[in-house]
Amino acid sequence: MAPLQRSLSVIEIFSWPTPNGHKIHIMLEECGLPYRVHPVNIGAGDQFKPDFLKISPNNKIPAMTDPQGPEGKPISLFESGAILLYLAAKTGRFLPQSDHQKYEVLQWLMFQMGSIGPMLGQAHHFRTYAPEKLEYAINRYTNEAKRLYGVMDRQLGKNPYIAGSQYTIADIAIFPWLRSWQNQGIDWADYPHLKAWFDKIAQRPAVMRGVQVLADLRRPITGDKEREILFGATQYQKR
Known part of the structure; x- marks a missing residue:
């Protein structure tokens, strides 16, 4: 895929230090693109503010604006997968030709x-x-987590990276989600190929920088107000 357009314009990222946020932080660091990050504190309800909803109508992070997008025109995007594809196209990196x-x-x-x-x-x-x-819910989703880890472990038993021989946006997308393996009920001993891949990705300098973006702002979710904003009725209000 040929690059859409190379530019030194500053990309604006609206994000928080979650797996989906870290995907984009890592990709930007890997590509060496200039960017400015704007924290969207999802525990405080920043994701419901009108200005954020203009670029992320699903009220989820991350979202992005690029003042010099395709044809030199500004573009805004939400959904981390779409942003990864956009950045891969913009730079010609991490997505094979x-x-x-x-x-x-x-x-x-x-x-x-x-x-x-x-x-x-x-x-x-x-x-x-x-x-x-x-x-029931704990068992259902823990078992599904183990099944998915098994899928990846088998794939990495045959290939050095998730999608084959090259490091790509597939690796960048998956890696941040596995950083919380303990909370998912996972024992790394059961997935040796995946663990070796995880350790290899974690040592990349751009990955180490990416996972530190906004990391000092995140705190454990302990308060009832935060829980209500993230998981309660606030999510479902008409806007």
């Missing part, structure tokens, strides 16, 4: 968006944040 290899990467990116994020997020929620310890 050939159609065959590109679609191999895209299927694993979709795997992250459709399975890794939602299922590991649910495992984390019911094991850590749910006000009631619901055995």
Whole structure:
């Protein structure tokens, strides 16, 4: 895929130090693009502010604006997968040129968006944040987390990276979600190929920088107000 346009304009990122936020922080660091990050404190309800909703109508982080997008025109994007694809196209990096290899990467990116994020997020929620310890939900999502880790472990038993021989946006998308493996009920000893890959990715300088973006602002979710904003009726208000 040819680059859309190379530019030294500053990309504006609206984010928080969560797995979906860190995907984009890592990608920007890997690409060496100039960017400015704006914290969106999801525990305080910043994601519902009108200015943020203009660029992220689903009230989720991250979101992005690029003043020099395709054809030199400004563009704003939400959804981390879409942002990764945009940045890969803009820079010509981390997404192979050939159609065959590109679609191999895209299927694993979709795997992250459709399975890794939602299922590991649910495992984390019911094991850590749910006000009631619901055995059925805990078992369901913990078992699904283990199944998904097994899928990745088998893939990495045959390939050095998630989508084959190259480090790509598929690796960038998946890695941040596995940093909370303990909260997902995972024992790394059961997934040796995946653990070796995880350690290799974690040692990349751009990854180390990316996961530190906004990290000093995040605090454990302990208050009832934060829990209500994140998991309660506030999410469902008409806006």
